[in-house]
Amino acid sequence: MTKSKRIALLTSGGDAPGMNAAIRGVVLACEKHDVQVYGYLQGYNGLIDDNYCLLTSDDVAQIVHLGGTILKSARCPQMCDDDGLKQAATNLMKSKIDALIVIGGDGSFNGLLALKRFWPGQMLGLPGTIDNDLDNTDYTIGFSTAINTALDAIDKIRDTAQAFDRVFAIELMGRHSGHLTFNTGIASGAEHIMSFENTNVSDTDKTLSELAQEINVIKQKRNRSYVIVVAENLWPGGVQTLATQLKQSHNIDCTVCVLGHIQRGGNPDAKDRVMATRMGVAAVQAVLLGETDKMVGEVNQEMVLVPLKTAIQQTKAVNSHLVEMQSTILKG
Amino acid sequence: MTKSKRIALLTSGGDAPGMNAAIRGVVLACEKHDVQVYGYLQGYNGLIDDNYCLLTSDDVAQIVHLGGTILKSARCPQMCDDDGLKQAATNLMKSKIDALIVIGGDGSFNGLLALKRFWPGQMLGLPGTIDNDLDNTDYTIGFSTAINTALDAIDKIRDTAQAFDRVFAIELMGRHSGHLTFNTGIASGAEHIMSFENTNVSDTDKTLSELAQEINVIKQKRNRSYVIVVAENLWPGGVQTLATQLKQSHNIDCTVCVLGHIQRGGNPDAKDRVMATRMGVAAVQAVLLGETDKMVGEVNQEMVLVPLKTAIQQTKAVNSHLVEMQSTILKG
Amino acid sequence: MTKSKRIALLTSGGDAPGMNAAIRGVVLACEKHDVQVYGYLQGYNGLIDDNYCLLTSDDVAQIVHLGGTILKSARCPQMCDDDGLKQAATNLMKSKIDALIVIGGDGSFNGLLALKRFWPGQMLGLPGTIDNDLDNTDYTIGFSTAINTALDAIDKIRDTAQAFDRVFAIELMGRHSGHLTFNTGIASGAEHIMSFENTNVSDTDKTLSELAQEINVIKQKRNRSYVIVVAENLWPGGVQTLATQLKQSHNIDCTVCVLGHIQRGGNPDAKDRVMATRMGVAAVQAVLLGETDKMVGEVNQEMVLVPLKTAIQQTKAVNSHLVEMQSTILKG
Amino acid sequence: MTKSKRIALLTSGGDAPGMNAAIRGVVLACEKHDVQVYGYLQGYNGLIDDNYCLLTSDDVAQIVHLGGTILKSARCPQMCDDDGLKQAATNLMKSKIDALIVIGGDGSFNGLLALKRFWPGQMLGLPGTIDNDLDNTDYTIGFSTAINTALDAIDKIRDTAQAFDRVFAIELMGRHSGHLTFNTGIASGAEHIMSFENTNVSDTDKTLSELAQEINVIKQKRNRSYVIVVAENLWPGGVQTLATQLKQSHNIDCTVCVLGHIQRGGNPDAKDRVMATRMGVAAVQAVLLGETDKMVGEVNQEMVLVPLKTAIQQTKAVNSHLVEMQSTILKG
CATH class of the missing domain: 3.40.50.450 (Rossmann fold)
Structure with a gap:
């Protein structure tokens, strides 16, 4: 037929x-x-x-x-x-x-x-x-599934962040747009979102200083965790460089996670x-x-x-x- | 202050x-x-x-x-x-x-x-x-979370349905509307959705006969699983009665699941x-x-x-x- | 070859x-x-x-x-x-x-x-x-997967139980043994476990009275949720009868969940x-x-x-x- | 009192x-x-x-x-x-x-x-x-939870690996022992496990050649995905170096994932x-x-x-x- x-x-x-x-x-x-x-x-x-x-x-x-x-x-x-x-x-x-x-x-x-x-x-x-x-x-x-996958990962990381009152910088996918980063960041209650839409990367020193200041203000009020979600392809050198700079310039310890390919798969x-x-x-x-x-x-x-x-x-x-x-x- | x-x-x-x-x-x-x-x-x-x-x-x-x-x-x-x-x-x-x-x-x-x-x-x-x-x-x-919770449950039930080429009737929440049932049903690939929007319950015999006929057509073509999702408050007597009727009137075995309160909770x-x-x-x-x-x-x-x-x-x-x-x- | x-x-x-x-x-x-x-x-x-x-x-x-x-x-x-x-x-x-x-x-x-x-x-x-x-x-x-599936479901139900300070009776699979019920019950922090190993069903009135008393003691100390996990095939008439009896004989509201076939499937x-x-x-x-x-x-x-x-x-x-x-x- | x-x-x-x-x-x-x-x-x-x-x-x-x-x-x-x-x-x-x-x-x-x-x-x-x-x-x-968390991540990565018939190298935690790597590797059906118990790192060239040969044998038989799980602290320079070496010495493309801190948290x-x-x-x-x-x-x-x-x-x-x-x- x-x-x-x-x-x-x-x-x-x-x-x-x-x-x-x-x-x-x-x-x-x-x-x-x-x-x-x-x-x-x-x-x-x-x-x-x-x-x-x-x-x-x-x-x-x-x-x-x-x-x-x-x-x-x-x-x-x-x-x-x-x-x-x-x-x-x-x-x-x-x-x-x-x-x-x-x-x-x-x-x-x-x-x-x-x-x-x-x-x-x-x-x-x-x-x-x-x-x-x-x-x-x-x-x-x-898109919707990827957000939920990233969110689940950040919920897990938050457990450790809370246990240690620690700063984490977590890199999300998204190529050159901030949809994944913004939605996941807000859903996870991230203290800071760094994406194309809201982050000045032409003067990284200034951006870094402002971030460090915000972290210190929070930490002075009360010891607690602080989660930064970062869009891939945003920060020069990536999230690892961001963490190194936070330590070197502002003496802030920051643990890094790159969520990577888990964001693509799953039911x-x-x-x-x-x-x-x-x-x-x-x-x-x-x-x-x-x-x-x-x-x-x-x-x-x-x-x-x-x-x-x-x-x-x-x-x-x-x-x-x-x-x-x-x-x-x-x-x- | x-x-x-x-x-x-x-x-x-x-x-x-x-x-x-x-x-x-x-x-x-x-x-x-x-x-x-x-x-x-x-x-x-x-x-x-x-x-x-x-x-x-x-x-x-x-x-x-x-x-x-x-x-x-x-x-x-x-x-x-x-x-x-x-x-x-x-x-x-x-x-x-x-x-x-x-x-x-x-x-x-x-x-x-x-x-x-x-x-x-x-x-x-x-x-x-x-x-x-x-x-x-x-x-x-x-609403979105409840759909995903119900969906995850039906995905699990599908494993057993597939293993046994069995008919399942799964009752979902939703009070008197079919949003949860329709979205979960389509997302799960349910073979049949019974909800307020598409199901005649004034003549249950006729509805039942049509359902039985559909099941038999599918089963004749090829032995396989068959999942029916049913909105709560729809079928007189509920999903258990539906299964009993399918057996008594049409000799079709149908296993029943009422998802219940798991649909309300969870992150x-x-x-x-x-x-x-x-x-x-x-x-x-x-x-x-x-x-x-x-x-x-x-x-x-x-x-x-x-x-x-x-x-x-x-x-x-x-x-x-x-x-x-x-x-x-x-x-x- | x-x-x-x-x-x-x-x-x-x-x-x-x-x-x-x-x-x-x-x-x-x-x-x-x-x-x-x-x-x-x-x-x-x-x-x-x-x-x-x-x-x-x-x-x-x-x-x-x-x-x-x-x-x-x-x-x-x-x-x-x-x-x-x-x-x-x-x-x-x-x-x-x-x-x-x-x-x-x-x-x-x-x-x-x-x-x-x-x-x-x-x-x-x-x-x-x-x-x-x-x-x-x-x-x-x-066995291990089924426990985790049931546990995940009870965690979800606990959310609602906590929100309403409500009593829930949740029926688990296990045929005629209490492995699934005991492990899931302990893992979920259930307030009460009813299984073959610890529950007298020859005198249900007495068992029911003791349960009711325990619930009331807890509720008097402090309003909170109370989760009972029940092995299938244990209680005469099942968990629905248990709930009816709690209401009729002891005026305790108890919501019922039968987890059912979700416990068999899943990765x-x-x-x-x-x-x-x-x-x-x-x-x-x-x-x-x-x-x-x-x-x-x-x-x-x-x-x-x-x-x-x-x-x-x-x-x-x-x-x-x-x-x-x-x-x-x-x-x- | x-x-x-x-x-x-x-x-x-x-x-x-x-x-x-x-x-x-x-x-x-x-x-x-x-x-x-x-x-x-x-x-x-x-x-x-x-x-x-x-x-x-x-x-x-x-x-x-x-x-x-x-x-x-x-x-x-x-x-x-x-x-x-x-x-x-x-x-x-x-x-x-x-x-x-x-x-x-x-x-x-x-x-x-x-x-x-x-x-x-x-x-x-x-x-x-x-x-x-x-x-x-x-x-x-x-330990048990960490295995399941890592396993869930690798299941997701497998989706992409399968879609692209691609080689992935995934780094797991475990400090200086291979418990997490071995159990997760076997559970995920990883094609290759690199851990302290089975991997010679004193002669990385030889180990690398053998790995490359295995990959090529598999790929010649049939195009498919190939997942390598690697214990942290095992390979000199880590999983990123491993991937670079596979490319440079054996022209094998290998995508890298470091699961990181998601393995610590979660329910x-x-x-x-x-x-x-x-x-x-x-x-x-x-x-x-x-x-x-x-x-x-x-x-x-x-x-x-x-x-x-x-x-x-x-x-x-x-x-x-x-x-x-x-x-x-x-x-x-």
Whole structure:
């Protein structure tokens, strides 16, 4: 029995919890609409190497709760030159693919736009990144889970910090945006948040002095723990350098933790599973409606379609009320 | 040193994860604005019995992550008659309270409106209930955590269901609304969701027959697990009766789980902590702006003020796209 | 390439977290020793129906952390009559199986002993049950995880109990032994533990009166929460009847929770994974040494072999020092 | 009402989950036996500064589940010279303390033995360290929880490792012993464990070559993830250097994670709570029996008393069967 339409699906860029839920959403929606899903493996490499498997509802019956991605992901340098792009286009055409759905971040969407020069099919993107740095969607797949994972880690560290009345500096992921840092910082009751939105790194001496002063004020009032959460890629030399400087310039002991890759994995939370499922279904519906070059986003709890170009044009800003609340009410 | 203003704070109704984060938000905001917080204990009983403690930032320094409520909660039948209300009003006036902030559900807000007849101070409500059944706010405090707790439980049950290819019927909380059931059901990949929004209980025989037929279709295609999530207060006789009927009328074995009170407790997740913190801070800012008879809500990630009466006028509906997606794409 | 030996493997009885780790241990050990593993599906039904798959290290590469059992489990009434047993024996002989390893509880081991009358191969059992009710092994696979799952649930319920100063009665699994109840009760700081080892159910009125008195003593000293953990199959009518009786005879409000099947599932904890892995490996080594009719157990952190008959002869008693400590030091 | 006896209690050294359960055990046992508990704060500093609080059952009613230590901990250099020790002894005598119970690791026990020269009271130690490196006890308080915390982190990292078929090197705590590394490594199904018991660091080039060869063999057979767990203080330059060397000498990409302080905190698991409770109770009973200079240990699930000197004489070895199983059956 031949299907009426063929959709190619791949996951690309850093993995994010909820990608599997999105894959399941795509596959279930396709099955109801008589569409065949080609799952390409290891990101764009699957397109280049013509490495795919046909996906049915049986394949996705027990994956909604799994972290990672059953389609795997990988860097794909060949998508940066025309030869690679042509090869990908050739394979898509050979398999008579009507539409390509990519779950990933801005790099992945740039890949889609590049491929457009050589392949005329429909293209849809789903925002899959723990960084939440895509515009025109309230949330990206994996963001909510990553916050909760980081939060759980900081809750644990707080136990030790409290036992020793100690200063901790904890580095969070987020690439070049502060969504993860701000939300985790506020949720954990961190005494200080250092992120792109509120931290001057052009004069680190001044920033450091102000931080040291705040720590000393707190410590003089009452001995207690003090947790600083720091966005990766913010402080020159990273959180280890920050701690060394606090000791050398201000004689403040500061223990360092880099949470690292635990923030990417783990079973997705409910928010990520529900949203990813909806996005997967919405992407298929968009394909059937003839849409292309769009990202499926969630705005105010509803699915929306936005041009891929718009989504990656700029990094979405952290809610300014969060930033302000932190500095005026919650700090210290 | 006397404070410029006095705010009374209490938690009422069923406890919800994040109530402590809201308490902390209120107290920290008050401290910055030179307002004294009177924490009344055990819900409205504290007002009747004049049982309170003064709260400072030290009291809330390590509570943002705790489930339950440090101010405790309790039923308070005396708030249902005028004598009790007058007593509460007398105590508020005796302590020269300017404003009363109550964290709770619709019953708690009705208490506020009743008290209004005897006490002229400002009144603010924060939506604190795992049921998410208050209108004019996207989320209530505790809802997100309760979904994740229920989801974690269903993930565990799925292990056994898969091992035995068994049918499970799992009853979730939610009082008379299906928010918890729908979100948990979709996130868990439940094969069937039975909630107020999509289930006909006026003809249980017909509903049962359709369910049995769906189960049999699935089972014939391939032996596998089948999870039904059921909203409490929906099925006559509850989930145990549902299972008995499935066996008696359709010879389908169905194991029953009532998740119960585990859904109320536990450390709040990041969403509940951040939102509750914001709501606590926003309530204090509203008081300082002279607002009264309002609930602080969150709409599209921003704090809003809505009349208390509006918030409890009707139960917020479950997102209709979720309901539709479940029945057209995800079911079975 | 033919393997030197063939081992059949199945999981039977209630699933328990760690069964997959044991399966992996068996398969990895077999691969190193050039033994072919036949994984029979759905417990003894796989033997009856000759339903198996050949297992290699690739099949078990990513299962050590999974709850449930990839070989599935099921009741198998046919193992209770000679026809079924003969059928199983015939299939084992047809596939030239040298040894059969069964992961399960006492019912599963009785199946092994029954099969012995018709099949001459080697037989090894691994203790897989959350009840820890097998003798001659300190722990059974799944027990440690089940305690932690129940504990996590009670921690959550404690939040609500504390918020309302309420009495809760929580029913735990364990079949007819109190291992799960006692360990979870002590770990959770339960005010009262009702289990086979310490509770007189021949005179429920007297037991109830003593309990009521203890609750009242505590409540008079200071209002606070009171958690009772109750072993399933202990109290006539179960925990719901207990609560009704407390109300009717002693006017004590008591909220009920039955934790149910969440206690069976979930990712196994480290103890269960390490022990199950060791047991799986030890079972294969025992087969290669010509052992039969033995259960692999863990005693004082070392693997031991005990006759299957001995293991199921009597239910292992709960450590008497735990029982005594609870009644003399911890209660109330 | 004066108590018959006075026990001083403190926690010292690195905090470990379960210390609070031990504190509760001590206090509850003391209350039953009419003993007054003096809780000294911040480790031995409390003795030097005469900083203590009297502890009753109310103080420990809700702490059994908490990580960290309510008595706090801290380094105390003054315990290294006679003046400090004399000061501590003076304060103990001033308060007429009969016995001192210290929860901590080998450094803490050395403090006890040093204090012995100046103070004649009874001394008991409880093994509190996540490293499990004390002899004559099967487990130390916090060890079980730390394994599970590290395991949960590695499970998350495995999601990403699988998605990218990537090599990860993950550094675990444990000071100079491999208990944490071996148990976590086996439980997580790590392809390679590098610990003191099985790794030659005198010839790092050779060790590295062998590791690289193993990785390449696995990768040639089938593309997949490869997780290496590494004990802290093992590899010269740490896990970051290991990764750099793998790249430079063998062109193998290896991502690094240092789990760090998340391994110390978090709610204790059931094992740690039950054992810590028993140890706390046993310590009080030992004091009442006139015992001194002993550590309370757990051997084969029973409480034992061992001379403090013996406990710290040597580091307990990792179970040799675990080490052997890893190298012969599980590796790769």
